[in-house]
Amino acid sequence: MKFSSRIESCSLSPIRKFHPYMMEAKAKGRTVYHLNIGQPDIETPKEFFDAVQNYQEKVLAYAPSPGVETYLEAARDYYLSLGYQVSCDDILATYGGSEALQILFSCILEEGDEVLVPEPYYPNYDTFIRVTGATIRPIPTEPEQGYRYATREQIEPRITSRTRAILVTNPGNPTGVVLTAQERRLLVDIAKEHNLFLISDEVYRELVYGGQTPSSMLEYQDAAEHVAIVDSVSKRFSATGSRVGVIVSRNRELMGHAMKIAQGRLCAATLDQVGAAALYRSMTPEYYAGLRAEYQHRRDAVVEELQKIPGVQFSHPEGAFYLMVTLPVDDAEKLQYFLLQEFEDHGETVMYAPGEGFYATPGKGRSEIRIAYVTAAEKLRRAVEVLGHGIQAYNAQNRS
Amino acid sequence: MKFSSRIESCSLSPIRKFHPYMMEAKAKGRTVYHLNIGQPDIETPKEFFDAVQNYQEKVLAYAPSPGVETYLEAARDYYLSLGYQVSCDDILATYGGSEALQILFSCILEEGDEVLVPEPYYPNYDTFIRVTGATIRPIPTEPEQGYRYATREQIEPRITSRTRAILVTNPGNPTGVVLTAQERRLLVDIAKEHNLFLISDEVYRELVYGGQTPSSMLEYQDAAEHVAIVDSVSKRFSATGSRVGVIVSRNRELMGHAMKIAQGRLCAATLDQVGAAALYRSMTPEYYAGLRAEYQHRRDAVVEELQKIPGVQFSHPEGAFYLMVTLPVDDAEKLQYFLLQEFEDHGETVMYAPGEGFYATPGKGRSEIRIAYVTAAEKLRRAVEVLGHGIQAYNAQNRS
Numbered sequence: 046m047k048f049s050s051r052i053e054s055c056s057l058s059p060i061r062k063f064h065p066y067m068m069e070a071k072a073k074g075r076t077v078y079h080l081n082i083g084q085p086d087i088e089t090p091k092e093f094f095d096a097v098q099n100y101q102e103k104v105l106a107y108a109p110s111p112g113v114e115t116y117l118e119a120a121r122d123y124y125l126s127l128g129y130q131v132s133c134d135d136i137l138a139t140y141g142g143s144e145a146l147q148i149l150f151s152c153i154l155e156e157g158d159e160v161l162v163p164e165p166y167y168p169n170y171d172t173f174i175r176v177t178g179a180t181i182r183p184i185p186t187e188p189e190q191g192y193r194y195a196t197r198e199q200i201e202p203r204i205t206s207r208t209r210a211i212l213v214t215n216p217g218n219p220t221g222v223v224l225t226a227q228e229r230r231l232l233v234d235i236a237k238e239h240n241l242f243l244i245s246d247e248v249y250r251e252l253v254y255g256g257q258t259p260s261s262m263l264e265y266q267d268a269a270e271h272v273a274i275v276d277s278v279s280k281r282f283s284a285t286g287s288r289v290g291v292i293v294s295r296n297r298e299l300m301g302h303a304m305k306i307a308q309g310r311l312c313a314a315t316l317d318q319v320g321a322a323a324l325y326r327s328m329t330p331e332y333y334a335g336l337r338a339e340y341q342h343r344r345d346a347v348v349e350e351l352q353k354i355p356g357v358q359f360s361h362p363e364g365a366f367y368l369m370v371t372l373p374v375d376d377a378e379k380l381q382y383f384l385l386q387e388f389e390d391h392g393e394t395v396m397y398a399p400g401e402g403f404y405a406t407p408g409k410g411r412s413e414i415r416i417a418y419v420t421a422a423e424k425l426r427r428a429v430e431v432l433g434h435g436i437q438a439y440n441a442q443n444r445s
Numbered sequence: 446m447k448f449s450s451r452i453e454s455c456s457l458s459p460i461r462k463f464h465p466y467m468m469e470a471k472a473k474g475r476t477v478y479h480l481n482i483g484q485p486d487i488e489t490p491k492e493f494f495d496a497v498q499n500y501q502e503k504v505l506a507y508a509p510s511p512g513v514e515t516y517l518e519a520a521r522d523y524y525l526s527l528g529y530q531v532s533c534d535d536i537l538a539t540y541g542g543s544e545a546l547q548i549l550f551s552c553i554l555e556e557g558d559e560v561l562v563p564e565p566y567y568p569n570y571d572t573f574i575r576v577t578g579a580t581i582r583p584i585p586t587e588p589e590q591g592y593r594y595a596t597r598e599q600i601e602p603r604i605t606s607r608t609r610a611i612l613v614t615n616p617g618n619p620t621g622v623v624l625t626a627q628e629r630r631l632l633v634d635i636a637k638e639h640n641l642f643l644i645s646d647e648v649y650r651e652l653v654y655g656g657q658t659p660s661s662m663l664e665y666q667d668a669a670e671h672v673a674i675v676d677s678v679s680k681r682f683s684a685t686g687s688r689v690g691v692i693v694s695r696n697r698e699l700m701g702h703a704m705k706i707a708q709g710r711l712c713a714a715t716l717d718q719v720g721a722a723a724l725y726r727s728m729t730p731e732y733y734a735g736l737r738a739e740y741q742h743r744r745d746a747v748v749e750e751l752q753k754i755p756g757v758q759f760s761h762p763e764g765a766f767y768l769m770v771t772l773p774v775d776d777a778e779k780l781q782y783f784l785l786q787e788f789e790d791h792g793e794t795v796m797y798a799p800g801e802g803f804y805a806t807p808g809k810g811r812s813e814i815r816i817a818y819v820t821a822a823e824k825l826r827r828a829v830e831v832l833g834h835g836i837q838a839y840n841a842q843n844r845s
Contacts, residue, residue, distance in 0.1 A: 046642065046670055047609065048702055049555045049577075058708040061510070089505040097716065098498045105489040105686040110461070140540050140688075143710035151576045155449045156556050172709035176551045177449075178578065209447065242446065270446055286505040286715030288540075302448055308458040309572035310543035314714045315686030316497065 055172050059402025066385040067396055075389055078420075078428035081396040083218070083366070085419040087283040087339065090332070096323035097316050105315060110307045112138025112291075113318035119325035120276075120291055129263035135295050137303050138313045141288040142248050142277035146173050149273055149292060152302040153209050153242055154179040160244075161203055161211045163194035165369060165403030165410060167218050167246075182208070183405040188371050188413065191360035192220040195228035200235055210242035211235065215260075216249040219403050219415040220369050221344075221362025223253050229262060236271045242299075243268065246275040248290075249365035251333045254341045257363075259333075269295035280366075281336075282324045289313065289321040340366050346422035350429035354436065366418050369400065374436060375443070377401070377414045383439045390434045397432070455572050459802025466785040467796055475789055478820075478828035481796040483618070483766070485819040487683040487739065490732070496723035497716050505715060510707045512538025512691075513718035519725035520676075520691055529663035535695050537703050538713045541688040542648050542677035546573050549673055549692060552702040553609050553642055554579040560644075561603055561611045563594035565769060565803030565810060567618050567646070582608070583805040588771050588813065591760035592620040595628035600635055610642035611635065615660070616649040616764025619803050619815035623653050623764035629662060636671040642699075643668065646675040648690075649765035651733045654741045657763075659733075669695035680766075681736075682724045689713065689721040740766050746822035750829035754836065766818050769800065774836060775843070777801070777814045783839045790834045797832070 060081060067077055111117065117133040124131045139145040146169075154160070156178035162170060164183035174181055184199050186192040194200070200211070211232060216223045224232070236243035245262040253259060262272045277290035294300055344362060351357055356373030374380045377399040384394045400413030418425055460481060467477055511517065517533040524531045539545040546569075554560070556578035562570060564583035574581055584599050586592040594600070600611070611632060616623045624632070636643035645662040653659060662672045677690035694700055744762060751757055756773030774780045777799040784794050800813030818825055 046640065046696065046698065047553070048698070049551065049553055051555055052552045052702045052705060055702075055705040055709075057705055058510075061708055084504075084506050086504060088503040093505065094500070100494070103488040104486060105493065105684045106484050107685045110458075140544075140714070141711065144540075147710070151449065152452045153447070153449055155451055156578065158449075169709040169711075172705060176706065178556065240446065284505045285507045286712065288712070288714040296446065298446065298448070302452045302455075305452060305455040305457055305572060306576065308461055309455075309569040310547070311541065311569075312686065312688070314540070314688040314717050316716065317714050 051176050051178055055175050059168050060398045063381055063385060063396060066382065070385045070394060074392065076393040078393065078395040078424060078431060080416045080428050080432075081398045083280070083417050083419060084285060085280070085283045085366070086421065087336070089284045090282060090324060090328065092323045092327040093282065093284055093287070093320040097320045100316060100319055108138070108312035108315040108318055110304065110312050112136065112313065113315060113322065116289070116318040116322040119322040123325045124261070124263060124293065127259060127261065129261055130266070131263065131293055131295070135293055135300065137292045137300065137307055138318055139290045139292060140313050141279060141290040142246060142275045143169065143290070144313070145275040145277070145290045145292045146170070146246070148303050148306050149244055149275070150174055150177050150179070151306055152299060157207055158209045159205060159207045161200060161208060163192070163213060164405055165192070165219050165400065165413070167214055168402050170212060171405070179209070181405050185406060188358060188360065188369065192217070192222050192369060195224055195231055197231065197235065204239050204241070208239070208241060210244050212244045212246070214246040216252055216364025218249065218365050219367045219398070221365050221367055223255065223257060223364035224260070226260070229260065229264070233262065233265045233268045233271070237268055241271065242273060243271050244273050244275065248275065248277040248280050250276070251281055251337060252340055252366060253364040254337070254344060255363050263293060271296070273299060278321045278324055282328070284321070284324065287317045287320060289317045340418065343418040343422050343425055346425050347416060347418045347429055350426050354429070354433035368416050369413050370416055371413050372436060374412055374439060376411055380436065380439050384435045388435050388438055390431050393427070393431050395428050395431045395435065451576050451578055455575050459568050460798045463781055463785060463796060466782065470785045470794060474792065476793040478793065478795040478824060478831060480816045480828050480832070481798045483680070483817050483819060484685060485680070485683045485766070486821065487736070489684045490682055490724060490728065492723045492727040493682065493684055493687070493720040497720045500716060500719055508538070508712035508715040508718055510704065510712050512536065512713065513715060513722065516689070516718040516722040519722040523725045524661070524663060524693065527659060527661065529661055530666070531663065531693055531695070535693055535700065537692045537700060537707055538718055539690045539692060540713050541679060541690040542646060542675045543569065543690070544713070545675040545677070545690045545692045546570070546646070548703050548706050549644055549675070550574055550577050550579070551706055552699060557607055558609045559605060559607045561600060561608060563592070563613065564805055565592070565619050565800065565813070567614055568802050570612060571805070579609070581805050585806060588758060588760065588769065592617070592622050592769060595624055595631055597631065597635065604639050604641070608639070608641060610644050612644045612646070614646040616652055618649065618765050619767045619769050619798070621762025621765050621768045623655065623657060624660070626660070629660065629664070633662065633665045633668045633671070637668055641671065642673060643671050644673050644675065648675065648677045648680050650676070651681055651737060652740055652766060653764040654737070654744060655763050663693060671696070673699060678721045678724055682728070684721070684724065687717040687720060689717045740818065743818040743822050743825055746825050747816060747818045747829055750826050754829070754833040768816050769813050770816055771813050772836060774812055774839060776811055780836065780839050783842070784835045788835050788838055790831045793827070793831050795828050795831045795835065
């Protein structure tokens, strides 16, 4: 049977590739620490479950295609509380940030188009872009420069007649980079000057650890035609399984096109939107401060332990709950196989996301890994310690 | 800003187009009967809500990308109970039937490809296919032949080198056509002979009123490489807002490609899958028989009332909860504007889905409408009566 050449060019998630080896290690009785996945262990606020349990309708009917009204209003008020003027018409409810990206790409991309994305990037961007027939054109960054990407020199030479958008994750997955106000303004200016969309994936907005105010590209009213925000309750409220997100844009034409797809797939899940509305309505500044403090504590634990491993390099992560680390090894994938198949430290081993899958440029990221700090600080400390022992054992074996 | 030429070629849902006029009519105090939408008024079985309310996890975490295990097992057992041998690996959980279609099209379609679809068809197929860069090639049918489409003469002349799939809805939306065993076998044979996928949208499987056993293209084990089923709990369990569906296929390569997209979008909503599992687990043959009897009762009510309107033509609908009706008017869209803006019968009027939006062939369907019989029989009777009066008034006005 013939398949689309686009899907043939896609890969399975590089983050999930080691799953079978992990299962084997667990079957052997090993404890496996997970630094590989972005699934927080923090409890979903009970307001979500309360709202779902109190749902009174006898028929679980379609939601309106643009979204459940209470959810759209709650999301609008959340953006207003951050200082961004948006109306419900600027918001489209989606199945998580994922569908927000899929819809945006369907509206603006076709065969041969290009999207500028700083690398390393969230690997699923690649899948969503490839199925439209477009490709990622990476904006290269360097670990030594802390993976920063927002300069004219790095971006403008890569804009071609086929470039349709710049896509950024801010705060960054996998790098933890948080854009400065100056960098955000520059990206907006470049988008305006070259008539590009600026798609800003802001699902980690509140998770910034340098005292910054949570930010959004919605700040730039002069770029209303260019800016589209991707957002989600997944990380903010530790509710990844609810699959409730949004597109926010003041570009009426874009939202009109997005509505064609939204109507086509009828609606996002009704009950999950009801739960999400309750989350936005009930969460206080104290909630966000507590969340931020907990992740900051975890980040600090990881950073402290990493500093004890000889030869590792990393930039101090400023946001989200990830960091990229350069390991003193030839190949982080080989190390991962070694850790799962041969290594143990008191019956324990560790998983991470090898770096190559986060790059479009061949060969880049081979010695890098992404660490997600989404479990309790003590577990993270031990996980990084096990990683250190594993690196030592791996390199000793390679030398012998 | 530049948008994709594909999205530019898509339309908003023709079924939702009259929404603003309906709102105006209601604002004037009119009662509007809805024959236009596929939202059943039947209660969602309480097992769904019970399962959701009894969910005990503190963290609403990502589901596995292929689906929540209990949901996949419950779906598998449902197909087994119908006599179809499938394993959980043949099933992928999706956001309703809609995402099942989107994923399948992303796997097999690209620029310039064609999908054979009998017309009239469910209009959202057009949106999903256009965003891949492919197009629908309609298999024409005639109201006088009851919209039947499964003959070699109708299908084979339309197969080209760019044809990738035949897509059918069985039981049919909007026609109510139910394929015979002979017709199903013929479609399978054509797909095999021409190396096409046969995508069978079977979300109305149990809603057949001629004493048939609920059927599926899964019956044809010899066509395992060709057949992909789209299914959903929406209609079967009156749970349209839950957005839980599946792709079922024994084609390993297809399911492998589908998994790339499934991993990309992470998962379908966790709680909704938990509720859907409970539905499949708890529903008995009596439940399905009761559901079928209720819709059959509604169908009979609509048919009986339609027969009283002079000049209307329709085929006796055999399944799903729709029928196409040819009205004795020049233009069913104009009639709809008239009904919402000028007409009333004791303060009441009626909405339907005008037929043209269900056709790819220009000009076809202009005098046709789709009726959905998803409300109580007495309401349906009155709605059709109002339609009859409306037609009379409209034609009288046009003649004067």
